[in-house]
Amino acid sequence: MxxxxxxxxxxxxxxxxxxxDVDPNPLEQFRRWYxxxxxxxxxxxxxxxxxxxxxxGRPSARMVLLKHWDEAGFVFFSAYNSPKGIExxxxxRAALLFYWPETERQxxxxxxxxxxxxxxxxxxxxxxxxxxxxxxxxxxxxxxxxSRTALEQEMAELTAAFDGRKVPMPDTWGGFRVFPERxxxxxxxxxxxxxxxxxxxxxxxWQIVRLAP
Numbered sequence: 747m748x749x750x751x752x753x754x755x756x757x758x759x760x761x762x763x764x765x766x767d768v769d770p771n772p773l774e775q776f777r778r779w780y781x782x783x784x785x786x787x788x789x790x791x792x793x794x795x796x797x798x799x800x801x802x803g804r805p806s807a808r809m810v811l812l813k814h815w816d817e818a819g820f821v822f823f824s825a826y827n828s829p830k831g832i833e834x835x836x837x838x839r840a841a842l843l844f845y846w847p848e849t850e851r852q853x854x855x856x857x858x859x860x861x862x863x864x865x866x867x868x869x870x871x872x873x874x875x876x877x878x879x880x881x882x883x884x885x886x887x888x889x890x891x892x893s894r895t896a897l898e899q900e901m902a903e904l905t906a907a908f909d910g911r912k913v914p915m916p917d918t919w920g921g922f923r924v925f926p927e928r929x930x931x932x933x934x935x936x937x938x939x940x941x942x943x944x945x946x947x948x949x950x951x952w953q954i955v956r957l958a959p
Contacts, residue, residue: 758850758934763941765954772929772945772952773817776853779931783846795843796822801836812842813870819923820855821862823870827918828887834859840924850934855926862921871915879913880904930957 769775783791792812799805806829814821820842825831834840842855871879884900891897926947933941942957 756934757936758940759936760850761933762935763931763933763943765943765956768931768943768954770952770954772926772931773815775931775945776815776929779846779849779851779853783849783851786848787846791844791846793844794822795845796830797841797843798830798833799837799839800833806830806833812844813921819857819925821866821921821923823862823867823919823921825882825885825887825916825919826861831922834922840922842924852930852932854928854930854932855924856928857924857926859922859924862923864920867920868915870921871919872912876908876913877905879915880908882919883913883916885919935959 769778780791790811793809794812795807796810797805797807808830810822810824812820812822826835838859840857840859842853844851844853846852871882874882881901884897884904928947929945931943935941938959940959942959944955944957945952946955947953
């Protein structure tokens with residue numbers, strides 16, 4: 747059955763965005779918007795789409811959680827032997843997308859990707875809840891499994907094995923850092939005349955321009 751979605755629309759009226767008003771540093775501008783989003787949502791403002799592609803250009807995308815950002819880039823953690831980990835090994839570029847409906851904003855980030863160092867990954871790994879650490883040791887992300895029951899049984903056995911013990915970080919688990927080359931801030935506006943401000947990295951500085959809606 748087909749469903750007509752043509753009447754589902756919203757007019758964006760909350761705010762505006764002008765190149766003259768943004769911070770010269772896109773990371774500081776991101777922090778401003780991120781803090782504003784945190785103040786108005788009960789959800790996860792760090793939820794982002796990560797888009798990757800195979801060496802021959804086959805794309806894929808999924809939601810992950812941003813864990814840290816600074817001048818070196820935007821960091822998330824995952825299994826290196828997951829589809830995204832394999833794709834980033836073949837083609838170390840990614841696009842990130844934050845969609846914040848409460849503030850009628852999007853942020854798009856494109857750049858190159860490299861693994862974090864093992865110490866940084868370990869520091870974060872051991873800050874996670876114990877159950878999440880255990881689960882990382884059984885996760886075979888995106889592989890076919892026989893049943894939920896079998897997965898839960900394996901989790902129970904490993905939880906018992908690590909009771910009162912430090913959980914080791916798997917060699918197949920770690921972090922990815924997206925070094926931004928392009929960042930776009932999108933502010934919804936009435937009649938689809940949205941404000942779009944783009945930063946592109948030029949040597950050691952950022953160039954700021956307005957894009958058409």
